[in-house]
Ligand code: NAD
């Protein structure tokens with residue numbers, strides 16, 4: 001297919017996407033990652049799954065000289081840009097670090113791409129750019145709003161930077177992917193989500209409770225105006241998400257333009273439904289208690305995923321049962337996550 005540079009390719013979504021890329025024998029893949037939120041041993045896992053080892057450059061996307069060197073050597077046809085900090089709460093404590101890492105890092109990357117004539121980019125954005133939507137089912141025509149956290153604002157800023165670059169040079173092809181809630185793990189049990197410290201997000205939290213690393217789950221709020229009172233989200237299996245990147249990459253390379261797609265399953269699932277589905281596969285169900293609402297949470301939203309289906313020919317193939325089964329398999333086989341530092 002092509003020669004691809006994957007920034008942040010050692011991370012959760014990046015590593016699953018690299019596995020999909022390497023599944024195409026005509027695809028060359030190099031990861032560039034500073035390992036600030038991932039471990040080098042993920043490269044061994046990728047190799048075990050695909051029998052191929054991606055190239056690896058340990059570098060920071062804010063280091064313009066290192067990026068220029070890497071792009072000059074690799075000469076990629078396209079960049080898939082995952083590298084970034086992603087914790088919403090932390091971004092409120094450390095806004096400048098988030099702008100520096102995500103926005104300044106992306107700017108350095110685009111400068112290096114321009115310098116080396118690399119004109120195709122697929123970017124990891126988030127449904128968080130829609131803020132509080134007018135309706136729970138969100139199409140891409142929903143306006144992008146001022147971010148409701150520094151993290152969200154970095155995604156908005158990078159989207160605008162990419163749009164402006166494309167407007168100034170129409171030969172630059174940009175595919176913005178707005179993820180809903182990525183969850184799950186590779187079916188092999190060799191790769192999955194490995195957060196540092198106590199997880200903030202629902203699925204890794206449940207997973208760690210299920211293997212006894214955490215005592216119980218707090219369900220944040222059961223008094224929302226939803227059928228069971230808990231929040232509703234669009235949980236998308238990470239392998240479906242990775243395949244969405246394959247479709248987006250091919251579109252970006254073959255039909256240069258400026259695109260934005262929602263990547264979600266297009267259906268809402270409640271926190272209670274996730275917990276019930278998880279408990280259905282466990283011998284000893286996880287314990288949970290209902291706590292207060294978590295500040296900033298929206299009762300319900302999910303993707304209108306028809307644009308990606310129509311234009312990319314992509315749709316999700318994994319259901320909630322696959323999500324909980326694969327998450328549990330990964331966590332059980334790797335209770336402490338990836339080995340090494
Ligand atoms: P992750 O933290 O697992 O992966 C990000 C990777 O980028 C890590 O390997 C990290 O070491 C690397 N990185 C961070 N800053 C870097 C820098 N300055 N230079 C080089 N490498 C750097 O996160 P993820 O869940 O795989 O998310 C990937 C992308 O998708 C992020 O941009 C994130 O904001 C976005 N996203 C994630 C979610 C989600 O729920 N996971 C949802 C929406 C959007």
Ligand code: UD1
Nearest residue numbers: 088126128200201202203205218219220231271294296297
């Ligand atoms: C969060 C981020 C969002 C980011 C997404 C994916 C916020 C406000 N939003 O989305 O920007 O794109 O992660 O990384 O942080 N829950 C519990 N108990 C827990 C953890 C979560 O009940 O211990 C509930 C939450 O209240 C929410 C649902 O589970 O209703 C999903 O939460 P989470 O996994 O954190 O994702 P989001 O908040 O949807």
